[in-house]
Amino acid sequence: MRAILSTIFLTGALALPAQQAFEIGPKNTGDLPGGKEADGIIGDFVLRNDVVEAVVSGDRPLRRANMSTFYGAGGLTPGCLFDLTLRGKNNDQLTIFGPHGQRGDVTHVRITEPAGVTAAIETFLSAASNGGLEKRHEYRIDSIMQGVLITTTYHNQTKQERKGSIDDYVKPVGRGGVFKNIRWVDAVDPADKCGYAIGWLGGDGGRGSKLIPPPRVVTLKPGEKKTYTRYFAVGSSPADAVGEVLSYSLVAGTGTLLGTVTGKDGQPAPGAVATIKSGEQSVLAYPNAKGEFAVHLPPGDYKVEIAERGRASFQVTVTVKDDVNVTRVNAKLGPSAGVVFKITGEDGADIPCKAQFIGVDPTKTPRLGPQNRAHGCVDQWHSERGDFFVPLDPGKYKIIVTRGPEHSHHEQEVEIKAGATATVEATLKRLVKTPGWVSTDFHNHSTPSGDNQCGTDDRIINLAAEHIEFAPATEHNRIYDWAPHIKKLGLTNVLSTIIGMELTGAGAGSHFNCFPLTPKAFTQDHGAPVHHNDPRLNAIILRDWDGPRADRWLHIDHPDMIEKFIDRNADGLPDGGFAGLENMIDGIETQNYSASQVLSGVPWRIQKRGGREYVRQNWEFIWLQMLNRGHGYHAVAVCDAHSVYGNGVGGWRTYVKSSTDNPAKIDWREISRNAKAGRMILSTGPFLEVSTQDGTIAGGYTRLNGEVVLHVRVQCTDWIDIDRVQVLINGRQYPALNFTRATHKDLFGDGVVKFDRKLRIPLSEDSHIIVVAHGENHDLKTGFGTSAQAPIKPCAYNNPIFVDIDGNGFQPNGDNLGWPLPVKGLSVEAVKAKLDSWKKSSK
Secondary structure (H helix, E strand, O other), rough: OOOOOOEEEEOEEOOOOOOEEEOOOOOOHHHOEEOOOOOOOOOOOEEEOOOOOEEEOOOOOOOOOOOOOOOHHHOOOOOOOOEEEEOOOEOOOEEEEHHHHOOOOOOOEEEEEEEEOOOEEEEEEOOOOOOOEEEEEEEEOOOOOEEEEEEEEEEEEOOEEEEEEEEOOEOOOOOOOEOOOOOEHHHHOOOOOOEEEEEOOOOOOOOOOOOOOOOEEEEEEEOEHHHHHHHEEEOOOOOHHHHHHHHOOOOOOOEEEEEEEOHHHHHHHHHHHEEEOOOOOOEEOOOOOOOEEEEOOEEEEEEEEEOOOOOOEEEEEEEEEEOOEEEEEEEEEOOOOOOEEEOOOOOEEEEOOEEEEEEEOOOOOOOOOOOOEEEEEEEEEEEEEOOEEEEEOOOOEEEEOOOOOOOOOOEEEEOOOOEEEEEEEOOOEEEOOOOOEEOOOOOOOOHHHOOOOHHHHHHHHHHOOOOOOOOOOEEEOOOOOOOOHHHHHOOOOOEEOOOOOEEEOOOOOOEEEOOOOOOOOEEEEEEEEOOOHHHHHHHHHHHHHOOOOOOOOOEEEEOOOHHHHHHOOOOEEEEEOOHHHHHHOOOOEEEOOOOOOOOOOEEEEEEOOOOOEEEEHHHHHHHHHHOOOOOOOEEEOOOOOOOOOOOOOOEEEEEEEEEOOHHHHHHOOOOOOHHHOOOEEEEOOEEEEEEEEOOOOOOOOOOOOEEEEEEEEEEEEOOOOOOEEEEEOOOOEEEEEEEEEOOOOOOHHHHOEEEEEEEEEEEEEEEEEEEEEEEEOOHHHHHHHOOOOOOOOOOOEEEEEEEEOOOOOOOEEEOOOOOOOOOOOOOOHHHHHHHHHHHHHHH
């Protein structure tokens, strides 16, 4: 056990103790720790020694952890532990630790001991402001702690008995468990090599205090006080953190288990995982770059299992003795098996890509890691470059490599033998030609958003691997810049971005994506505005934030179309929604990750979730109705990705007109300008081009006399196909404008170009024209495998072309497309009855 360092004198001056508590101001922001979840700002407090550093959130206006960790007014979390990492490692993985679920306003957060034998910070809720229940949380650290001692004191100052839950709130939660009465939590991505451990302590919570089971309920008599203490430790692994808690709590001390893990030729194997078992309980340890790990454990017998995908595993039973003798484990795992990838474009340069791994019977499909990381997510691997290695256990695998829907794909079966590697070498050709258009996605997230733990680098790699060329940063309620991440990954020639955000909240206000915006470093949400329930206020505020600018893009995310534009007060009667909102926005998401319903012909669908049925709006159909009522905002397709596998990027995208196809030269102003003009094609992969005889494209207005000659061209890569082209006139599907492989076989091709025809369409009134290319008998399985995008049908459609046939300017026809405007409050049974009636009448 290390002794507490005493204060010493150096050159006649008093040296500050290693343990300190201090406030962050404008001039010392460099003292804030970093990491994936780091969230410190000016006004927060840092608690640190030579071993660890932590951030306690200050009592600042609207202080909260990464949004949307919590939504709404109850999401304020001053006085909570926001960051905790080993000193200088910049590896924070903690979103928030709320002692006893601490949320909401506090009376104060202050330093009670700036330096000395210990340093401490206090969060206090007075009885007067908390319904008669005084609550105090103290965060304390000494010179050698590898964590923070957190003590909570309740004082019931009422005349009634008080009773309630006292569970702590911890996020994120990766793999976890209990070991020796200590709760441990792994990093969401184990490759980040960080772990946390929480041990509840009896007595006064000092060193040597006995570990106790976590208390669940506190009962306080009138006037009674009770105190609870836990030690929250951090380490390079869960086992490291657990060992620290054990060292703190055991008077007799702990022994040390020291492991060395090597692979081929005695080289370190830092990618291995050591599972330490005691009875039915276990905890994980990660070797460092030298292949070493050390864990403090109480004396006793332990089973140690060390494994790494692609290598032979190792098992041994050891006896840990006292705190003097070291128990050593030397694990020789041998060489790693796996696949070496060499993926290039036609120019011979390596390119970002995605690889899928499918086990060939009897080999099982591998699980490479958690779904929210790029390098090994379930059965996929997303790479920022074409040369990479994926370790795999011996067996047979089918491997599919893709680079989004414009490139060819590569399939290959490999057999991997123990200790050997196979090579997958392929050139992915650019089959689909898209000159003058770039592939974009205006809505995605990574861990600064708070409601997911996808690393920002992982999101960037995911975007690049799926061949998205322009993606604004749209984190929840945080103005953020992805450019430094793109540069660090060497992807500036692959992906362009712009600073933006998603303004997020609960209630009627909707979510808005907006770019560009200017961040303010080390302030709450980087200077983002606050969400309001009236969506028009949000639109106005975002338009004018930090000064109005005409080139700022603004669209509504996953919109409640009925509430916004039809039935605002949900009384079942059309009232026009939020009057004027349609004129304040540039676009809406008619597609947000799901299968297209643009040809369904109905305003609702029934969706099952968790065994229950729900009524879901068909945004695409209601958008068509709104177009006929004169609404002029444009349709956008996004993925709204929160993970890499499953809800990842690539299932939907929006092609936007651009003067350059080089991502490094993309001008966001041009992207915004063309998007505002509706020059956009929504797609799950097919590349659709639509133009009139005078060259008018998506979003354009033209004057033509009675007939439009529509040039429709569709390209698909070698793993995507379509079998239907339907032209919508003012949202209606006319049989004469429905072309399928079954009825018009001669119009469809089997190569890259699936459809290339000029269609003569007579018009009798002003009309907006949308073309839908659809693969009714196809899906995206080849490109997405077991991921959730796989069942989605290939589909693409353009923002409408508006045709004025009489020279009086375009006039919408008001057609509701055979349905009353949908309203709120309809039950599943009522909607089913309406849909059944419609099906019978349409036969």
